[in-house]
Amino acid sequence: MVPVVRRLLIDLEAPFERGWCGGDPFLTALFDALSMSFPVGEQFFIDSVRAALEQLPAERRDEFAERTRAFIGQEATHRRIHSLFNEQLLGQGLVNDWEKRALVRIGWLADVDRRHWLAATAAYEHLTAILAQWLLRNPHVLDGAEPRLRTMWLWHSAEETEHRSVAFDLHHAIGGDRRWRLKWFRRVTTFFLADVMRQTLSNLRRSGTLWQRRTWRSAAHHLFGRGGLARETFAPWREYFRADFHPDQRPDDLARRWIDENTAAYTVAGPASGR
Ligand SMILES: [Fe+2]
Ligand SMILES: [Fe+2]
Secondary structure (H helix, E strand, O other): OOOOOEEEOOOOOOOOOOOOEOOOHHHHHHHHHHHHHHHHHHHHHHHHHHHHHHHOOHHHHHHHHHHHHHHHHHHHHHHHHHHHHHHHHHHOOOOOHHHHHHHHHHHHOOOOOHHHHHHHHHHHHHHHHHHHHHHHHOHHHHOOEOHHHHHHHHHHHHHHHHOOOHHHHHHHHOOOOHHHHHHHHHHHHHHHHHHHHHHHHHHHHHHOOOOOHHHHHHHHHHHHOOOOHHHHHHHHHHHOOOOOOOHHHOOOHHHHHHHHHOHHHEEEOOOOOOO
């Protein structure tokens, strides 16, 4: 799929409730945690692919220019939308510690070869693509959410599917090494799991819902029950280690369908410069 930059027609200035995801404390805290990581993470992805494009030999730059521009445009739009969403979370009393930790780690990478940045970006892109796939397969988890927020999450999921192979292909194009890509994938997975757990627990604690029985019942069901996150994402997570793996081997029919069936939710903006 060639990524397309879309402007989402939803109002994120209007306030939403603390338990916006159908009153389910666990799902609300989990989605809030993920959203908190996006503005800083997506800026890092943008910087990585932009640096990679500059490193490409001139004769290969045209081949990647359009996809990279569209990737940057999509991630820049996601950053803006999730920043508005996150502002409301902070106003509701949540604290974004994930972002602070991510900024420290990105600082450590300042002088590192950009091929490592791309390997880390490709790893995060695989994680976001499999989370997106899970959400597109199980949209009922957002059934009780406000329609505009449901739209925001499904739009983001569809676009993550659309641009999932850009960082991966660029990493190969600038001479990235498979061993390093897998090393970063293991590292990124460890950071991601620790960060998402810590931030979800913090959100629950600050919402006063950490010790409610319904919180843990929902967590058990949505992680380990039928169609649960842990159950459904383990196999696609493991595919990354296969010698012949490429992100486009994963299905994209649900993303295409969402894009086709929800044209009233967005306008097409075309490739943008980002940032
Ligand atoms: Fe994104
Ligand atoms: Fe992405």
